[in-house]
Amino acid sequence: MSARVFPQESLAFPSARLLVLESSTTAGSVALIADGALVAMHPVAMGAGREDQLFPAVQALLKAADMQPQHLTGVVCGEGPGSFTSLRIAASLAKGLAHGASLSLFAVSSLLLAAADASDALPAGPAVVHGDALRGERYVLDVRFDENRRVQAQSALQRMTLEQLDMHVAGRPRLAVLSSPVAELETQVVTPWSAHLLRVVPHAWTRVVPLESWEPQYGRLAEAQVKWEASHGATLPSLGVS
Template sequence: MPILLALDASSSACSAALLQRREGSDDVLLSRFALTPREHTRRLLPMVDQVLAEAGLAPAKLDAVAYGHGPGSFTGLRIAAGVAQGLAYGLDRPLFGVSTLEALALGAHRRHALTHVVTALDARMGEIYVAAWRCHEGRTERLSEEAVMPPERLQLPPGHASCGWVGVGSGWTLREAMSDEIRTAVGQGDTSLEPAAEEMVLLAARAYAAGERHAAHDVQPIYLRDQVAWQKSR
């Protein structure tokens, strides 16, 4: 059964997780997580070493590697991408990029049993990274495109305004800048919740089980802000 490693440095948090699927018995899920602003370079590889050591596994036993590909901190995304691509290249294993906003939604679902979640991360410069999700039985469905925008421009997916939305993530510290409609329709959730490798390894495992495989050089960070600038220039 497959063994996957995920790592993340997209936010103030730094994390690593190892998932070992076991036929006929419970899966093994090991993780490390710490709020370590500006220490990701120093902390990420030791976390990877720690989860491998706890599992008693050498890196060569991994079947795939995953990382939080964004959106998030430009510097953090590059750090995680460099480590993950280096591992995938060195081991000749597939690499999966996982949405930080989807991982955040799954984390809210697993920890707080939320079903309709608007995930928002503080993108600095008066903007947020945001997307809306429906979560059910450990799975996520994206209901709006991931985007970067000023908080006052945030809107709910058409036809879903009365779903009992809850907002999670650091972007909701900018709640007062959002419209009256959003503040009324979206309840305040966990603004301290950060994307984590624990959810990323679960999302990557589903993609792996579905037969997806990606070469390390094909999996790039998703910045969103660069994409928006490019579209406006056309």
């Protein structure tokens, strides 16, 4: 089933109806954006051992807006990096909705959504956003806020130690996702809410991604895969990610 092509004139949100899913951290959320404005957002607690609440949140959001999936223009999914399991849950749901309603699927960096949380507090210019990558490392993305307080990436996703991050920041505002082991060094603690899509430059997410092959940017292998490979002394190709 072919996806509906996202109209060029809607890239700046004048008439788009977008469902946005974000699940890279324990602070998951789903949002509905229509006519260039946020209609509503539902926070969803994510994490190991929790019952999946993303789909019920989507259902509740659409019901409150008196909408069906086929009324949407597209689905936008936070692509990570972050929790392997939670990202897969959101990606599967986003793909299912896009396929079932013949919608276009888009992906947005979860670190950009997080950085956008600081757009009201920071002036135009560069900043660094970082989140927990486990094993003593941080996911790091260089970003820039424009004069309209919208954020865009200025580098590829990186992974580094706290010591490397200290050197990398070089005086720029430092934004920690949810928490930081060195809170006194952070300019602001930020959350990747789905509603922040409106604060991300359109060209950072308006490229349609293929339903058949798109996967979130996990950032690293799942912990379960690392443990399995360590105990078996072999790789697990079926779960490998870059």
